Amino acid sequence: MKIYRANIIHTPTPGKLEIIPHGYVVVQSNGLVEGVYADLPENMDWRRQVMDFGDKLLIPAFNDLHVHAPQYRNMGLALDLELLPWLNTYTFPEETKYADPEYARRLYRRFVHELWMQGTMRSAVFGTIHPESTRILADLFIQAGMGAYVGLVGMNRNCPATLHNTTEEVMAGMRMLKAHLDEHSADGMVRPIITPRFVPSCSDEMLCAMGAYAAETGLPVQSHLSENLSEIDWVKELEPDSTCYGDAYNRYGLFGQTPTLMAHCCYTDGEEMELMRKNGVYVVHCPMSNSNLSSGMAPIRKFLNEGIHVALGTDVSAGHHMSMLRVMQYAIQVSKLNYAQTKGEMSFLSLSEVFYLATKGGGSFFGKVGSFEPGYEFDALLVDDSYLNYDNYTLPQRLERYIYLGDDRDIKRRFCRGVELNEPVF
Amino acid sequence: MKIYRANIIHTPTPGKLEIIPHGYVVVQSNGLVEGVYADLPENMDWRRQVMDFGDKLLIPAFNDLHVHAPQYRNMGLALDLELLPWLNTYTFPEETKYADPEYARRLYRRFVHELWMQGTMRSAVFGTIHPESTRILADLFIQAGMGAYVGLVGMNRNCPATLHNTTEEVMAGMRMLKAHLDEHSADGMVRPIITPRFVPSCSDEMLCAMGAYAAETGLPVQSHLSENLSEIDWVKELEPDSTCYGDAYNRYGLFGQTPTLMAHCCYTDGEEMELMRKNGVYVVHCPMSNSNLSSGMAPIRKFLNEGIHVALGTDVSAGHHMSMLRVMQYAIQVSKLNYAQTKGEMSFLSLSEVFYLATKGGGSFFGKVGSFEPGYEFDALLVDDSYLNYDNYTLPQRLERYIYLGDDRDIKRRFCRGVELNEPVF
Numbered sequence: 001m002k003i004y005r006a007n008i009i010h011t012p013t014p015g016k017l018e019i020i021p022h023g024y025v026v027v028q029s030n031g032l033v034e035g036v037y038a039d040l041p042e043n044m045d046w047r048r049q050v051m052d053f054g055d056k057l058l059i060p061a062f063n064d065l066h067v068h069a070p071q072y073r074n075m076g077l078a079l080d081l082e083l084l085p086w087l088n089t090y091t092f093p094e095e096t097k098y099a100d101p102e103y104a105r106r107l108y109r110r111f112v113h114e115l116w117m118q119g120t121m122r123s124a125v126f127g128t129i130h131p132e133s134t135r136i137l138a139d140l141f142i143q144a145g146m147g148a149y150v151g152l153v154g155m156n157r158n159c160p161a162t163l164h165n166t167t168e169e170v171m172a173g174m175r176m177l178k179a180h181l182d183e184h185s186a187d188g189m190v191r192p193i194i195t196p197r198f199v200p201s202c203s204d205e206m207l208c209a210m211g212a213y214a215a216e217t218g219l220p221v222q223s224h225l226s227e228n229l230s231e232i233d234w235v236k237e238l239e240p241d242s243t244c245y246g247d248a249y250n251r252y253g254l255f256g257q258t259p260t261l262m263a264h265c266c267y268t269d270g271e272e273m274e275l276m277r278k279n280g281v282y283v284v285h286c287p288m289s290n291s292n293l294s295s296g297m298a299p300i301r302k303f304l305n306e307g308i309h310v311a312l313g314t315d316v317s318a319g320h321h322m323s324m325l326r327v328m329q330y331a332i333q334v335s336k337l338n339y340a341q342t343k344g345e346m347s348f349l350s351l352s353e354v355f356y357l358a359t360k361g362g363g364s365f366f367g368k369v370g371s372f373e374p375g376y377e378f379d380a381l382l383v384d385d386s387y388l389n390y391d392n393y394t395l396p397q398r399l400e401r402y403i404y405l406g407d408d409r410d411i412k413r414r415f416c417r418g419v420e421l422n423e424p425v426f
Numbered sequence: 427m428k429i430y431r432a433n434i435i436h437t438p439t440p441g442k443l444e445i446i447p448h449g450y451v452v453v454q455s456n457g458l459v460e461g462v463y464a465d466l467p468e469n470m471d472w473r474r475q476v477m478d479f480g481d482k483l484l485i486p487a488f489n490d491l492h493v494h495a496p497q498y499r500n501m502g503l504a505l506d507l508e509l510l511p512w513l514n515t516y517t518f519p520e521e522t523k524y525a526d527p528e529y530a531r532r533l534y535r536r537f538v539h540e541l542w543m544q545g546t547m548r549s550a551v552f553g554t555i556h557p558e559s560t561r562i563l564a565d566l567f568i569q570a571g572m573g574a575y576v577g578l579v580g581m582n583r584n585c586p587a588t589l590h591n592t593t594e595e596v597m598a599g600m601r602m603l604k605a606h607l608d609e610h611s612a613d614g615m616v617r618p619i620i621t622p623r624f625v626p627s628c629s630d631e632m633l634c635a636m637g638a639y640a641a642e643t644g645l646p647v648q649s650h651l652s653e654n655l656s657e658i659d660w661v662k663e664l665e666p667d668s669t670c671y672g673d674a675y676n677r678y679g680l681f682g683q684t685p686t687l688m689a690h691c692c693y694t695d696g697e698e699m700e701l702m703r704k705n706g707v708y709v710v711h712c713p714m715s716n717s718n719l720s721s722g723m724a725p726i727r728k729f730l731n732e733g734i735h736v737a738l739g740t741d742v743s744a745g746h747h748m749s750m751l752r753v754m755q756y757a758i759q760v761s762k763l764n765y766a767q768t769k770g771e772m773s774f775l776s777l778s779e780v781f782y783l784a785t786k787g788g789g790s791f792f793g794k795v796g797s798f799e800p801g802y803e804f805d806a807l808l809v810d811d812s813y814l815n816y817d818n819y820t821l822p823q824r825l826e827r828y829i830y831l832g833d834d835r836d837i838k839r840r841f842c843r844g845v846e847l848n849e850p851v852f
Contacts, residue, residue, distance in 0.1 A: 076814075076830030077823055079758070080776065110816065294762040294774065320755070320830040329746070332505070336720035337763065348720065350506065388502075390536065397503055404502030404746040407833060 001034070002027045002418070003050045006058035006382060008036055009399050010372045011356040014304075019395050024050065025058065027378040031418025036372045053382055053413075055389075057398060059355075060370050061121035061379040061414060062324035063362035066222070066263040066284040066313025068126045069137055070095045070104070072111040074317040079292045083228040086293060086318070088160075095128045096162045104133030105140075109426040112140045116424055117408045118323045119381045121416040122147040122366050124222055124261055124284075124313075126195055129153050129165040131173035135180055141190045144424040146416055147366055147379075151195025151222055152177055154210060157203050167206045174213060189417065191219070194258075198224040199235045199248045211253030220259040220365075222284075223249065226272065227264035228295045246272040246281075256281040259365060263313055264289075265303070266296035273306060282309040282365060285357070287330035289315035297334045301346040304353075311362030312354070328354040328403050351400050382413035427460070428453045428844070429476045432484035432808065434462055435825050436798045437782040440730075445821050450476065451484065453804040457844025462798045479808055479839075481815075483824060486796050487547035487805040487840065488750035489788035492648070492689040492710040492739025494552045495563055496521045496530070498537040500743040505718045509654040512719060512744070514586075521554045522588045530559030531566075535852040538566045542850055543834045544748045545807045547842040548573035548792050550648055550687055550710075550739075552621055555579050555591040557599035561606055567616045570850040572842055573792055573805075577621025577648055578603055580636060583629050593632045600639060615843065617645070620684075624650040625661045625674045637679030646685040646791075648710075649675065652698065653690035654721045672698040672707075682707040685791060689739055690715075691729070692722035699732060708735040708791060711783070713756035715741035723760045727772040730779075737788030738780070754780040754829050777826050808839040 004027070008020040026034040026046070040046050071091060078090040098104045115123060125148055127134035134152045141148040154170035155163065165173070177192045185191070194210050196202040202210075214221055226232055226245050235245045242248040246268070249255040255262075256279025263284040268276065276283065283303050290296055303310050312327045313319070319327070328351075335348040363370020369377050385402045393401065402410065414421045430453070434446040444462075452460040452472070466472050497517060504516040524530045541549060551574055553560035560578045567574040580596040581589065591599070603618045611617070620636050622628040628636075640647055652658055652671050661671045668674040672694070675681040681688075682705025689710040694702065702709065709729050716722055729736050738753045739745070745753070754777075761774040789796020795803050814827045828836065840847045 073817055076827040077819075079830075080774075107817075291759040291762060294766040296766065297763075333717040336717060337723075340720040340722065348506075391499055391533075393503075401502040404505075409835075 001029055001049065003040070003046060004053060004058060005050050006053035006056050007395055008058045008372060009395065010060050011352060011360055012371050012373050014356045014361070015350055015353040017352045017355070017396060017399070021395060025372055025378070027418050031378055033372050033374055033376045033378050035374050055386070056412065057383040057385060057402065059381050059383060059399070060359035060363065060372065061381050061416065062119050062358050063311065063366070063370060064115070064120045064123040064314050064324055065261055065282070065311035065362045065365060066286055067123055067316050069108055069111045070098045070128045071317035072107055072114070075322070076320045077317070079320065082230065083293050083295060084230055091317070092160050092163050096160070098128040098130050098133040101132045101136055104130070105136050108137045108140050112144050112146070113424055114322045115146065116144055116414065116421065119408070119411045119414060120322070120324055121379045121414065122363065122369060124149040124193060124365065126151050126153055126222070129155060129163060129170070131176055134173070135177055138177065138181060138190050139184070140426060142185050143426065145419055145421045147189045149191050149193035149220060149222070150177070151193045153195050153197050154206050155197040155201035156206050158200050167203070167209045170206065171209055171213065178217065178219070194219050194221045194254070196223050196254065199245065200231065200238055207249070207252040207254060211257070214258045215253055218258055220261070221254045222261040223254070223263070225249070225262035225265050226267040228293070229267065232267060244272040246275050250275055250279070255279055261311070261365065263315060264295065264298065266290055266298045269299070273303070273308070277306050277308050280309065282311050284311050284313040285331060286313045286315035286319060287334040288320065288327055289318035291330060291334065292320055293318050297338050299338060299346060300331065300335055300349060301338070309361070309364070310357055311365060312357050323407065324358045325403050325406055328358050331357065351403065355399070355403065378415055378418040380415040381411050383410050384412050385410055427455055427475065429466070429472055430479060430484060431476050432479035432482050433821055434484045434798060435821065436486050437778060437786055438797050438799050440782045440787070441776055441779040443778045443781070443822060443825070447821060451798055451804070453844050457803055459798050459800055459802045459804050461800050481812070482838065483809040483811060483828065485807050485809060485825070486785035486789065486798065487807050487842065488545050488784050489737065489792070489796060490541070490546045490549040490740050490750055491687055491708065491737035491788045491791060492712055493549055493742050495534055495537045496524045496554045497743035498533055498540070501748070502746045503743070505746060508656065509719050509721060510656055517743070518586050518589050522586070524554040524556050524559040527558045527562055530556070531562050534563045534566050538570050538572070539850055540748045541572065542570055542840065542847065544750065545834070545837045545840060546748070546750055547805045547840065548789065548795060550575040550619060550791065552577050552579055552648070555581060555589060555596070557602055560599070561603055564603065564607060564616050565610070566852060568611050569852065571615070571845055571847045573615045575617050575619035575646060575648070576603070577619045579621050579623050580632050581623040581627035582632050584626050593635045596632065597635055597639065604643065604645070620645050620647045620680070622649050622680065625671065626657065626664055633675070633678040633680060637683070640684045641679055644684055646687070647680045648687040649680070649689070651675070651688035651691050652693040653716070654719065655693065658693060670698040672701050676701055676705070681705055687737070687791065689741065690721065690724065692716055692724045695725070699729070699734070703732050703734050706735065708737050710737050710739040711757060712739045712741035712745060713760040714746065714753055715744035717756060717760065718746055719744050723764050725764060725772060726757065726761055726775060727764065735787070735790070736783055737791060738783050749833065750784045751829050751832055754784050757783065777829065781825070781829065804841055804844040806841040807837050809836050810838050811836055
């Protein structure tokens with residue numbers, strides 16, 4: 001059992017900060033939260049074990065539910081095209097390099113290190129079509145002690161010949177990855193996720209095989225949905241029988257039949273939205289990426305009103321930064337532009353709402369993650385905001401200023417499932 | 427004479443990077459650039475004097491043409507309202523505190539320090555209505571060695587009683603500030619700027635007196651223009667005789683009769699745009715602020731096409747961060763949303779365009795500032811991006827990654843008018 005004392009802030013309820021000034025969080029030896037207390041129960045044993053972090057903030061760690069590991073080298077670059085030409089010009093050529101496991105190892109080390117640095121303890125990650133490189137990525141997560149869903153990407157149409165796999169190849173690769181992780185991540189911290197790139201890249205045959213594999217294994221699914229208008233038109237052409245873009249996944253059992261993440265959803269509405277709600281599909285909102293690629297502004301308020309699960313993602317490298325702080329800022333700002341454009345009909349997101357999305361909202365995809373409620377896995381960041389707190393700010397203000405002004409320097413300790421994670425040295 | 431060697435990047439021409447890998451910049455003892463060279467002319471004397479900065483980047487320092495010093499404490503806070511209620515609820519109460527010169531000194535020290543930290547060597551700054559506090563702010567700039575236009579704010583209607591001055595008071599304050607700076611900043615690095623808050627806060631009498639003072643002294647002018655739809659409607663009500671918001675300044679000689687900065691211009695078009703072009707009025711684009719307050723998206727491409735001067739501003743604390751890197755990012759992103767909404771009619775801003783705006787575009791308001799062309803004042807930042815340059819990025823890519831991913835940590839040296847500025851210790 002471990003007991004930490006600090007200013008504890010989390011969001012058990014969507015959009016509502018729970019703040020315990022100089023409170024205590026008690027973590028069991030299995031890594032789960034026993035409880036959060038304003039004062040410790042009268043128990044001499046407990047009182048002796050307190051690790052007091054002074055006036056720092058203790059918050060749930062961040063969860064990035066959509067990020068492309070092999071695009072790490074392009075982060076902060078090449079943001080002058082829209083989605084489809086951007087993929088062909090910048091992204092596919094970079095991903096092709098991951099045929100070389102040594103290149104993959106070198107860059108993936110940096111990627112996992114940066115997730116750690118930014119306080120993102122759990123992520124849902126796209127790899128490439130290359131099974132060996134994707135296994136290396138998964139192993140780096142295991143080594144670092146961080147949680148991840150790692151996806152071997154399937155793509156067999158409308159792709160360059162150098163970045164193309166067959167249904168047989170992706171199926172064999174997924175089975176290899178699953179067997180590997182069943183053995184080497186027995187605690188389930190790093191798991192495979194079924195990852196069709198997106199409908200334009202995947203033949204019906206590939207989607208069908210992946211759907212069958214999801215049904216067989218219960219593994220979750222991640223992909224892209226309704227990001228950009230040209231892409232949506234293209235899907236209509238490619239899948240004339242589908243009633244909407246989402247239906248092109250749904251008909252193959254890749255839309256909530258097992259837990260499913262769909263990134264973007266900038267133009268999701270009507271039938272597609274209803275299907276997401278009914279099937280419990282997660283929207284992964286990537287507002288930084290959507291701004292960089294001129295994709296659009298996802299109607300997150302509408303999704304929340306409908307009771308659809310929403311998580312946040314950096315979508316590096318269409319997103320230009322790995323910090324979930326930035327994603328929270330953009331989520332608010334994009335919601336304000338939506339607010340302005342709907343003349344106030346869609347109210348904008350509050351700070352506590354985006355904080356919820358970045359912690360418990362996304363964390364729920366990993367189980368009981370992203371909150372300090374009893375039974376939750378203790379994923380946490382210890383934040384030293386003393387340089388920002390020079391004039392007696394309140395705790396909600398301190399959280400707000402950390403989210404708007406803070407960066408990786410401020411994170412002093414990182415915990416994942418109860419374990420403090422030191423800087424990964426690979 | 428000083429000679430620095432580094433990877434030199436600047437934009438003598440709008441939107442066109444000039445890059446001199448491992449080049450030399452020769453700075454005269456008066457602080458002006460003598461020239462930039464790929465190789466040094468055969469001159470033994472010169473060669474002995476080179477200070478070699480290795481593989482670092484040497485770029486013009488940043489210029490922030492719209493920022494509110496007394497809102498510094500609210501930075502990263504209180505972003506849940508639109509402009510007019512935001513002013514009344516959060517901003518006016520904070521500015522009221524600057525009646526106390528000791529409060530002002532304490533907070534303004536932090537503000538000027540942060541400008542230094544973020545590499546912003548020149549700024550156009552709003553103070554408050556308080557002459558003594560505004561003088562303290564100006565003195566801090568002098569002490570730090572940084573360039574600034576410092577504005578004593580005039581506001582005598584629609585303001586709280588606690589934050590209100592009369593025409594006589596603001597005129598007397600401006601004369602005091604001018605006399606003080608004529609004496610204590612004889613090199614002209616810190617100058618006063620005539621600062622009506624905005625039309626809704628200033629009676630015709632006050633605007634008229636300020637216009638006369640501009641004509642009398644030639645001093646420049648700064649204010650706000652067409653930021654938000656409710657504000658524009660209000661101005662129409664308040665100034666029924668004005669043909670547009672800009673005209674309400676122009677009729678009093680506060681719209682380009684002397685050099686003029688107008689922040690925001692989200693809805694400037696037609697007659698107002700034409701008046702700005704004709705009078706050489708600067709648009710100060712504050713995209714971070716405009717996103718945070720749901721104000722709108724200024725049509726910067728249109729302004730540039732019309733040949734209107736454009737500069738960039740953080741607009742702290744409606745902007746949530748003092749870094750001009752962030753402003754450049756937002757300028758591109760907002761232009762992409764404009765691009766999407768006009769279906770490509772307004773092409774979006776390129777990285778080199780926003781880099782130009784943040785350096786030479788804004789710098790031109792201070793004279794020959796923001797470029798390394800011969801005769802320009804040597805304002806520069808030495809940037810160590812080695813942690814970002816782990817895989818042989820090209821110099822344009824290195825600049826792009828620094829702008830998207832860098833922060834204050836990367837700036838190793840700062841120069842203003844030829845002088846290296848150490849961290850200000852007040």
